[in-house]
Amino acid sequence: QVQLQQWGAGLLKPSETLSLTCAVYGGSFSGYYWSWIRQPPGKGLEWIGEINQSGSTNYSPSLRSRITISIDTSKNQFSLKVSSVTAADTAVYYCASSRGYSSSWYYRFDYWGQGSLVTVSS
Amino acid sequence: DIQMTQSPSSLSASVGDRVTISCQASQDISNYLNWYQQKPGKAPKLLIYDASNLEIGVPSRFSGSGSGRDFTFTISSLQPEDIATYYCQQYDNLVPYTFGQGTKLDIK
Numbered sequence: 001q002v003q004l005q006q007w008g009a010g011l012l013k014p015s016e017t018l019s020l021t022c023a024v025y026g027g028s029f030s031g032y033y034w035s036w037i038r039q040p041p042g043k044g045l046e047w048i049g050e051i052n053q054s055g056s057t058n059y060s061p062s063l064r065s066r067i068t069i070s071i072d073t074s075k076n077q078f079s080l081k082v083s084s085v086t087a088a089d090t091a092v093y094y095c096a097s098s099r100g101y102s103s104s105w106y107y108r109f110d111y112w113g114q115g116s117l118v119t120v121s122s
Numbered sequence: 123d124i125q126m127t128q129s130p131s132s133l134s135a136s137v138g139d140r141v142t143i144s145c146q147a148s149q150d151i152s153n154y155l156n157w158y159q160q161k162p163g164k165a166p167k168l169l170i171y172d173a174s175n176l177e178i179g180v181p182s183r184f185s186g187s188g189s190g191r192d193f194t195f196t197i198s199s200l201q202p203e204d205i206a207t208y209y210c211q212q213y214d215n216l217v218p219y220t221f222g223q224g225t226k227l228d229i230k
Contacts, residue, residue, distance in 0.1 A: 035219075045166065045209055045221040058217040061123070094165055098219065107213040108156045110177070112165035 002027035004113035006095045008080075012120050018082040022095030022113050029053065029076040035098035035109065036069060036080045038091040046091075050098045051078055085120045092117050124148050124212050128222035134230040141197040143225045145188075145210035153189045154214040160224075161206045169208075170195065205229055 008020035022034070035050040049059040051069045059067050068081040082089060095113040100106050125148040135141050145155065153173035158166040168177045170186035173193060183198045197204055210222040 044224045045211075047217075047219040047221070050217070060218050096165075106171070107154070107216065107219075108168055108171045109158070109166070109211070109219075110168045110171075112167075115165055 002032075002097065002111045004095050004097075004111055006093075006113035006116050008093075008116055008118070010117055010119060012085050012118065014086050014120060014122055015084055016120075018085050018089060018093075018118055018120075019079065020093055020095070020116055020118070021077055021079045024076045024078075027111075029073065031101050032097045033099035034071070034078045035096050037094045037096055037109070038089075039094070039115075040088075040091045047098075048080065048082075048093075052099075085118075087120050090118065090120045123218055124151060124214060124220055126210055126212055126220055126222040128208075128210055128225050130225060131223065132226040132228075134228050135200050136230045137200055137202060139200045141200050141204075141227065143195040143208055143210075143227075145193040145195065145222050147191045147193075147212055147214075149214075150190050151212045151214035154212055155186075155188070155193050156211045156213070157184075157186050157195045158209045158211065159204075159206045160209065166209060200227075200229075202229060 003025045006022040030053040033050045033052045036048040049069045051057045066083045071078040092115045094115050096109040097111040127146045129144045155173045157170035160166040174186045185196045207224045207226045
């Protein structure tokens with residue numbers, strides 16, 4: 001069974017860089033794409049971006065200029081950085097699997113981390 | 123980006139009721155649609171994938187249907203533990219993946 005555990009700084013000042021990491025336990029790390037999703041307080045879900053084992057990334061057009069997603073296959077971990085944060089980046093951030101392969105590719109967020117609340121405040 | 127519109131945004135129903143949530147895509151997405159349940163303070167949980175397939179371990183009272191632009195999520199007999207917010211999500215053209223705005227379901 002795949003389990004995701006995430007961590008990172010929870011309180012940032014405007015203009016700082018948000019940094020989160022997600023570790024994957026169990027299953028096949030290389031058989032998935034790995035995503036970050038965020039949820040502002042009281043609001044809906046927004047996909048941020050994804051990465052595969054080769055380091056190939058896809059980003060949300062609305063956030064692309066400020067996002068970097070990276071991967072460390074030796075540790076079964078992937079990370080998110082968001083630069084120049086503002087109060088609008090305050091949200092619970094989730095890591096999740098976004099694509100998997102089992103005889104063919106499938107597309108769904110079936111494994112999730114526990115979520116990390118990131119607050120941006122001066 | 124493909125926009126997903128859910129209705130209603132909130133819903134109150136009684137235990138045992140049949141509950142239906144709608145999701146409409148801004149363009150034809152075939153059956154490339156998933157449904158999630160999110161309880162307060164928890165990560166979303168996948169319930170239905172590819173519009174109508176029940177995820178392993180999910181109770182059979184949950185179901186999904188539809189294709190093209192219009193989709194429906196149904197709970198055949200509402201249980202107290204079903205109180206949550208429900209989201210649809212599309213993956214046509216793969217990225218960017220987009221979600222509906224959510225439907226908050228509570229007990230009447």
